[in-house]
């Protein structure tokens with residue numbers, strides 16, 4: 030939950046008066062709120078925490094971080110099935 | 124990943140380590156504040172690569188772990204109600220309240236749902252106007268702005284069946300409380316990078332000055348942590364105590380102004396109890412008066428629930444850096460991630476769980492050398 034993951038903005042739309050984007054996290058797509066970074070553009074990267082873009086990030090370091098998270102299975106921890114994770118033994122999580 | 128060859132950039136890691144080794148001349152104890160950093164340090168064995176003189180004390184930076192038992196019990200009470208859809212982040216499911224957890228409430232028929240974002244909970248409220256939808260709003264300064272925005276949106280869109288069970292915590296008052304403790308051993312802080320992405324660094328110079336401690340804003344990837352430690356050791360050896368930003372790619376001095384403004388609008392500062400530690404003055408946020416109608420504690424009248432914490436768990440001492448997890452008698456025996464006694468064993472970011480998962484320590488007497496298996 031504490032994790033903030035870098036993602037790339039794919040497209041931006043207005044929903045109910047709120048600026049929302051589709052963001053790509055190494056292949057996982059999520060809806061993300063841009064209200065805290067309203068000038069973020071399509072193609073740019075940002076640090077995203079629980080569905081909110083919080084700070085801009087340059088492409089190179091964003092990609093490096095995503096690669097690291099992927100290698101460590103941390104994207105699965107963040108975006109995987111939380112019920113399965115809560116039910117699994119910690120040994121099985123490793 | 125316990126060996127330096129497995130770092131993303133082993134040569135850079137080795138350079139940073141060499142510099143730390145050659146700079147340090149005597150013992151120093153520094154605290155990493157963020158649970159994500161604790162997780163990363165133990166997972167990568169960073170504490171074992173550092174010189175013996177550098178001790179990392181694992182601070183109270185896991186929001187799941189410090190959410191008070193009393194608030195968990197309130198959550199369980201609300202989640203058990205037939206008219207409620209209770210939404211939470213996944214890591215709260217197994218946090219033990221008195222006698223049960225959210226996972227159990229769900230199996231007993233409660234409508235408990237895991238969401239990725241608080242806005243998902245708001246959407247559930249829009250789609251289910253005849254149900255009460257409650258979101259469990261925990262976390263540090265990184266998570267508070269998303270929750271604040273969600274309450275703001277609920278009010279703006281007139282969504283009256285949504286409320287927030289709030290237990291937000293703030294880092295600077297915790298640093299102050301740690302430094303004021305008569306048994307404090309901390310000589311420097313690695314400040315939590317993503318908290319500073321939101322809040323900036325303006326709150327720290329006063330603390331660094333008053334307590335004479337270096338505060339180095341640090342990310343949580345292995346190389347970021349080594350760089351944070353390197354800068355901290357350099358300051359300590361020179362007798363300096365400044366605020367330094369070792370994570371500039373994600374932290375600007377002013378933080379995120381829009382998020383800070385929203386926090387000011389929706390929340391107000393309040394005293395907050397931290398699990399295992401007790402009440403820290405001004406260390407939390409609650410909904411401001413004009414948003415009180417969205418406060419789940421008021422809506423469901425659970426204010427009267429008060430709970431004492433069990434004595435066996437020593438997570439309070441762990442959170443204050445007074446003992447390491449494996450020095451607790453219950454570690455790995457009575458207390459495991461499957462059957463956690465305390466919250467620090469529940470979350471991946473809790474120090475006890477991190478030790479258990481990544482370092483197979485037999486018990487209180489296990490020597491340091493046997494700890495890098497697994």
Ligand code: SF4
Nearest residue numbers: 436438451458465475
């Ligand atoms: S090992 Fe378990 S009982 Fe001991 S301090 Fe950690 S959480 Fe508490």
